Amino acid sequence: MATTLTETETVASAAPVRMDVEDGIAVIRLNQPGKPVNVISAGLVEAMHGILGRLEAGGEGVRAAVIISEKKGTWIAGADIEQFKDFKGPADGETASREGQKLLNRLERLVIPTVAAIDGAALGGGLETALACTYRIATDSPRTKLGLPEVQLGIIPGAGGTARLPRLIGIAASLDLMLTGKQLDGRRARSQGIVDEVVPVPVLLREAKRAANDLASGKLKPKGARRRGSPKGVENLPGLRGFIFRKARQGVVSKTHGLYPAPLRLLEVVERGLDKPLDAALELEAKAFGELAVTQEARSLVHLFFTSTAAKNDPPVPEGTRPKPVDHVAVVGAGFMGAGIAAVSAESGIEVRLKDVKPEAAAKGLKTARDTLIKRAKRKKLKPYQITALTDRVEATAAYTGFHTADVIVEAVFEDVSLKHGVLKEIESHIGADTVLGSNTSTIPIAELAKASARPENVIGLHFFSPVDKMPLLEIITHPGTAPWVTATSHAYGKKIGKTPIVVNDSPGFYANRILSPYMAEAALLLEEGVSIDDLDRAMTRWGYPVGPITLYDEVGLDVAQKAGKIMAAAFADRMKPSQVIDKMVADGRLGRKNGKGFFTYGDDGKKTGADESVYALIGAAPRKQVSREEIQDRLGLMMVNEAVRTLEEGVLHSARDGDVGAVMGIGFPPFRGGPFWYVDTVGAQDVVARLKKLEQAHGSRFAPAKMLLDHAAGGKKFFPEG
Numbered sequence: 123m124a125t126t127l128t129e130t131e132t133v134a135s136a137a138p139v140r141m142d143v144e145d146g147i148a149v150i151r152l153n154q155p156g157k158p159v160n161v162i163s164a165g166l167v168e169a170m171h172g173i174l175g176r177l178e179a180g181g182e183g184v185r186a187a188v189i190i191s192e193k194k195g196t197w198i199a200g201a202d203i204e205q206f207k208d209f210k211g212p213a214d215g216e217t218a219s220r221e222g223q224k225l226l227n228r229l230e231r232l233v234i235p236t237v238a239a240i241d242g243a244a245l246g247g248g249l250e251t252a253l254a255c256t257y258r259i260a261t262d263s264p265r266t267k268l269g270l271p272e273v274q275l276g277i278i279p280g281a282g283g284t285a286r287l288p289r290l291i292g293i294a295a296s297l298d299l300m301l302t303g304k305q306l307d308g309r310r311a312r313s314q315g316i317v318d319e320v321v322p323v324p325v326l327l328r329e330a331k332r333a334a335n336d337l338a339s340g341k342l343k344p345k346g347a348r349r350r351g352s353p354k355g356v357e358n359l360p361g362l363r364g365f366i367f368r369k370a371r372q373g374v375v376s377k378t379h380g381l382y383p384a385p386l387r388l389l390e391v392v393e394r395g396l397d398k399p400l401d402a403a404l405e406l407e408a409k410a411f412g413e414l415a416v417t418q419e420a421r422s423l424v425h426l427f428f429t430s431t432a433a434k435n436d437p438p439v440p441e442g443t444r445p446k447p448v449d450h451v452a453v454v455g456a457g458f459m460g461a462g463i464a465a466v467s468a469e470s471g472i473e474v475r476l477k478d479v480k481p482e483a484a485a486k487g488l489k490t491a492r493d494t495l496i497k498r499a500k501r502k503k504l505k506p507y508q509i510t511a512l513t514d515r516v517e518a519t520a521a522y523t524g525f526h527t528a529d530v531i532v533e534a535v536f537e538d539v540s541l542k543h544g545v546l547k548e549i550e551s552h553i554g555a556d557t558v559l560g561s562n563t564s565t566i567p568i569a570e571l572a573k574a575s576a577r578p579e580n581v582i583g584l585h586f587f588s589p590v591d592k593m594p595l596l597e598i599i600t601h602p603g604t605a606p607w608v609t610a611t612s613h614a615y616g617k618k619i620g621k622t623p624i625v626v627n628d629s630p631g632f633y634a635n636r637i638l639s640p641y642m643a644e645a646a647l648l649l650e651e652g653v654s655i656d657d658l659d660r661a662m663t664r665w666g667y668p669v670g671p672i673t674l675y676d677e678v679g680l681d682v683a684q685k686a687g688k689i690m691a692a693a694f695a696d697r698m699k700p701s702q703v704i705d706k707m708v709a710d711g712r713l714g715r716k717n718g719k720g721f722f723t724y725g726d727d728g729k730k731t732g733a734d735e736s737v738y739a740l741i742g743a744a745p746r747k748q749v750s751r752e753e754i755q756d757r758l759g760l761m762m763v764n765e766a767v768r769t770l771e772e773g774v775l776h777s778a779r780d781g782d783v784g785a786v787m788g789i790g791f792p793p794f795r796g797g798p799f800w801y802v803d804t805v806g807a808q809d810v811v812a813r814l815k816k817l818e819q820a821h822g823s824r825f826a827p828a829k830m831l832l833d834h835a836a837g838g839k840k841f842f843p844e845g
């Protein structure tokens with residue numbers, strides 16, 4: 123029999139937590155009012171203490187407890203990230219961490235067993251809450267994900283995760299999760315030993331109560347019992363533990379060049395805490411959490427969390443504009459990009475038709491799409507029947523059959539206006555008036571493409587980045603005649619396939635390539651001046667880019683870069699003059715990685731083997747010049763930042779928010795710098811203007827600061843005044 127406690131006995135109904143005693147099991151239901159997800163806020167902590175107090179007092183006939191969420195799609199999304207913005211110094215973060223630890227220690231030390239019944243996201247403090255429970259059951263829903271993503275916010279787990287996870291699943295496995303921020307579904311979490319059982323959503327509560335009962339009666343023993351001591355077994359063999367940490371540290375340093383303090387600090391906290399009693403390990407954790415939470419790196423990464431979430435949830439369309447549901451997509455052009463678009467769409471439950479002119483080309487594209495799907499599905503440990511269901515969602519065709527059912531068309535044929543015009547006309551004769559006509563182009567103006575259309579209001583740019591399954595950004599480009607429902611539907615499509623969409627106005631290069639172009643052109647100029655390939659690349663990877671500009675030339679393809687460079691130079695002659703270097707390279711048959719010949723040499727396995735010294739003679743510039751790393755970084759970095767500000771000034775961007783998201787997710791602007799606009803706010807517009815003026819004097823007018831930058835410098839303005 124269920125005894126639902128009355129309002130006077132329980133926390134008020136608007137409280138974030140409610141406890142009902144049902145047949146001797148306390149069912150603790152989380153549902154934070156007014157929030158889309160449950161987060162560990164001060165209110166939730168207080169309410170949980172109230173409940174734990176009642177459980178400690180006993181007297182309600184409670185034998186075990188279950189913690190479950192009433193929010194669809196989330197169990198607990200972690201600490202309230204919003205509160206991090208209020209931390210003024212390390213002490214504030216440390217206190218917040220201690221509060222979380224205190225609550226979870228109290229939960230862990232209850233004499234009755236507790237079961238975390240997880241459906242949806244259990245991330246950060248959410249997973250840490252689950253780790254403090256005796257037993258964990260997760261659902262097999264695709265929305266269930268467990269992980270400790272704190273390093274992605276520039277911090278480390280602060281509510282016991284650094285101590286409890288290694289004690290539960292071992293050192294190497296827990297470091298992998300904490301250093302990458304990887305999120306596991308229920309099944310993978312079970313295979314790693316993080317959860318004890320996986321069940322279907324509808325039976326979660328029933329199974330959690332059953333487990334709670336069995337734990338109380340002793341019929342079921344928690345598998346995570348070793349959590350209370352330090353990790354046992356092979357990882358503690360002399361030398362092995364040291365080896366694991368050494369390897370992990372090397373991995374972090376080679377990936378981050380020491381630019382991100384959180385992962386290194388995480389390793390230190392875990393290593394030092396392992397042999398200590400839990401309370402002492404938690405002390406180390408709280409201190410490090412407090413110090414990291416107020417670093418510039420953490421502030422920038424938190425900024426990116428909120429800007430990218432807002433870009434996902436808040437498209438620039440008139441209020442009330444409703445997107446069309448996107449269940450069917452047709453992709454025209456089954457090359458590498460088209461196949462990638464087909465794969466990511468199918469992976470998100472969309473039925474896809476992939477068309478090319480010739481059946482063989484369509485079949486090849488289908489194979490590429492399927493291979494991508496299979497690779498990704500295997501990583502997620504999907505069952506063979508699930509993989510078949512996924513791959514069956516893509517069908518190849520050489521005709522336009524089935525196009526009339528498509529909600530969105532993505533044309534991904536070769537980058538040529540007249541070819542695209544012809545294809546657009548053909549497509550239109552096979553689709554209805556309510557189909558979005560998207561073009562995956564990186565350079566051709568959308569208004570120009572729309573000229574060939576009988577329904578220009580349906581035409582929009584959908585600029586995917588390569589490789590499509592890995593790159594998180596979708597740049598959506600509207601022309602002046604694009605209908606708002608088309609923008610809204612494209613945005614919804616982007617979100618559905620797991621991309622972060624930004625919407626920008628039509629202009630040469632749109633946003634991403636527009637800001638990349640002068641950066642790349644400047645790199646080529648520096649080469650011409652006699653700076654070496656390695657010095658250039660190293661300077662920019664040390665600034666935080668994942669690869670340097672010269673490597674990027676080879677990756678993109680020098681012919682592609684040459685073509686894009688000319689289009690951009692025609693539009694912005696004053697500052698994007700293409701360098702002779704690229705023309706000379708292409709004339710010599712050097713196309714980059716794709717033909718194994720570029721600025722670098724490549725082995726038989728396609729791996730880069732080093733800078734190709736013969737390039738210097740070809741471009742007529744021996745590496746003779748010593749330009750300081752800082753100057754290279756300023757010439758390239760500020761070139762991009764300045765151009766980004768111009769795009770906002772001209773209205774290509776709707777907001778600085780989209781500019782930061784686009785630069786980080788589309789072209790690898792260093793995340794710890796938060797994006798070009800956040801960077802200006804961080805170092806100060808006056809400082810950026812002064813450095814640009816110095817460069818302008820030394821190298822010419824292409825460095826002239828954008829007007830908006832000058833205004834910000836003069837008026838002490840910020841792009842993100844709220845911080």
Ligand code: 3HC
Pocket residue numbers: 158159161195196199200201202203204219222243245246247248250271272275278279280281283428431432434435
């Ligand atoms: N804090 C504050 N707000 C949060 C939040 C959090 N932890 N998680 C989500 N939100 C907000 C979002 O900003 C968004 O707000 P909006 O409605 O104003 O735009 C809203 O909740 C919904 O979020 P999404 O649009 O992202 O919803 P999805 O369903 O697509 O995704 C999610 C849900 C998977 C939970 C995703 O929001 C997410 O990954 N959240 C962050 C998870 C995270 O990083 N947790 C760690 C926090 S740090 C921590 O826990 C420290 C601890 O160790 C002490």
